[in-house]
Amino acid sequence: MITTQPTCHDIDEPGLIPLDEALARILAAVPAAGGYERLAIEKARGRTLAEAVTAGFNVPAQTNSAVDGYAVHSSDLPAEGTRTLKIAGKAYAGEVFNGAIKPGQCLRIMTGAMMPEGLDTVIMQELVEARGDAVVIDSRHKSGQNVxxxxxxxxQGQTILHPGKWLTPPDIGLLASLGIPEVNVSRKLRIAIASTGDEIYSIGTHPGTAGLYDSNRYSLLAALDRPDIEVINLGIVEDKPEALRQAFEQAGQFADAIISSGGVSAGEADYTKTALQASGQIGFWKVAIKPGRPLAFGQIGNAVFFGLPGNPVAVLVTFYFVVLPALEKMLGMQTKPVAPVFLARALEDLRKKPGRTEVQRGIIEQDQNGEWSVRSTGQQGSGVLSSMSRANAFIILEHDRGSVKAGEWVSVKPFAGMF
Incomplete structure (x- = not known):
């Protein structure tokens, strides 16, 4: 019998780390990048807040009407039957009504207008009967309503936003409502990206018979196209140990993180891991995830290093499941919109070996009863990029799970909220 080496199909391969453990180790190792910049709030959406924001005044600043209607003394509300109240004036939003409203009187009031002293209830205009300079109200109303x-x-003095908050459009509106024109946000992360491999070519060149176009770098450029990230495009790095070492060492001087694709397997010409070992520190390079098993993590200079596989689907899977959470920690992000994982019923059998997390590409649908179902996009090879393009969700088959029969529940993660 010949002596063989472990392959990506081996579940018990030495050094293979479960996905949860790998991610925990990465998150424990990556530092917060530190530093902030001050931005006008209209430029701050999608950035991470670097300071606590407190309110300088009450919101609303004054007690006001929530509807168009009539402001009354609650003591004038009839317990039964009806009561007629004389209209003593009008109050508009943005103006102050200085008159006094006596018992037995009411004030015509518009939405947002200040409530004069003594008036504590507003009746919607649709729920009164107008009679000249008076209105008739009935007993359906409650003290304090519509105010x-x-x-x-x-x-005033309340902390409305905390450091680490990923700023959303409602947050920007909230800041504006308090008259806050600028905030401190975490500085942009500087991410250097590179593709490796002598078989890949840039768009605009001819790949020849044995070559192929570089899709990985463009997938990463699109994934990193965010307000809080500055991308440094290193292009295609020559697949030679010295060229890779020099490129990574230079990037490690000015980047917060380096993301490369290709060259991290155990092949004779896979030099990325070798360059990482020569230039920095390697944490691990094999993760029990399919696709994405050959994934190197380490440090080069000042930069965290992620060596992603060369296959295009594996690049995207490992980016979203491993790299992105690490980048968000580096940004100091504490709260962000949740990309949910929920259960859907499998519409077909799904093959899976226990002992690794498997991320398949699927299409989720919801029926008229609200139940979610999912079907595969078909061929699931890590080089089949069209399987990602056709999908609208990841099917996550957990580490210890085996094959799935049609009708069983599986975990799905929609692309909406991720991409």
Whole structure:
């Protein structure tokens, strides 16, 4: 019998780390990048807040009407039957009504207008009967209804946003409502990306008979096209140990992270891992995930290094499941919109070996009863990039799970909220 080496099909391969463990080790190792910049709030969407924001005043600043209607004394609300109240004036939003409203009277009031002293209830205009300079109200109303109290939303001195908050459009509106024009946000991460492999060619060149176009770098450029990241495109690095070492060492002087694709397997011409060992520190390079098993993680100079596989689907899977969480930690991100994982019923059999996390590409649908189902996009090879393009979700088959029969529940992660 001949002596063989471990392959990507071996579940018990020495040094193979479960995905959860690999991610935990990466998150424990990557540092916060540090540093911040001050931005106008209209430029701050999609950035990570680097300071606590407190309210300088109450919101609403004054007690006001929540509807168009009539402001009344709650003591004038009839317990039964009806009551006629004389209209003593009008109040508009943005103006102050200085008159006094006596018991037995009411005030015509518009949405957002300040409530005069003594008036504590508003009746919607649709629920009264107008009779000249008076209105008739009935007994269906409650004290305090349709009134927004001063500070009901935000109280003066309250911390409304905490450091680490990923700023969304509502957050920007909230800052504007408090008259805050600028905030401190975490500085942009500087991410250097490179493709390796003498068989790949840039768009605009001719790959010849044995070559292929570089899709990985463009996938990563698109994935990293965010307000909080600055990309340094290293292009295609010559697949030679010295060329890789020089490129990575130079990038390690100015980048926060380096992401390369290709050259991390055990092949004779896979030099990325060799360059990482020569130039920096390697943490691990084999993860129990399919696709994406050959994934190198380490440090070069000042930069965290991620050596992703060369196959295009594996690049995207490992980016979203491993690299992106690490980049978000480096940005100091504590809260962000959740990309949910939920259960869907498999519409077909799915092959799977226990002992690794498998990420397949699927199409999820919801029926009229609200139940989710998922079907495979077909061929699941790590080089079949069209399987990602056709999909709208990842099917996540957990580490210890085996093959799935049609009708069983599986975990799915929609692309919406991720891409």
């Amino acid at each position: 927004r109290q001063a500070g009901e939303d935000i109280r």
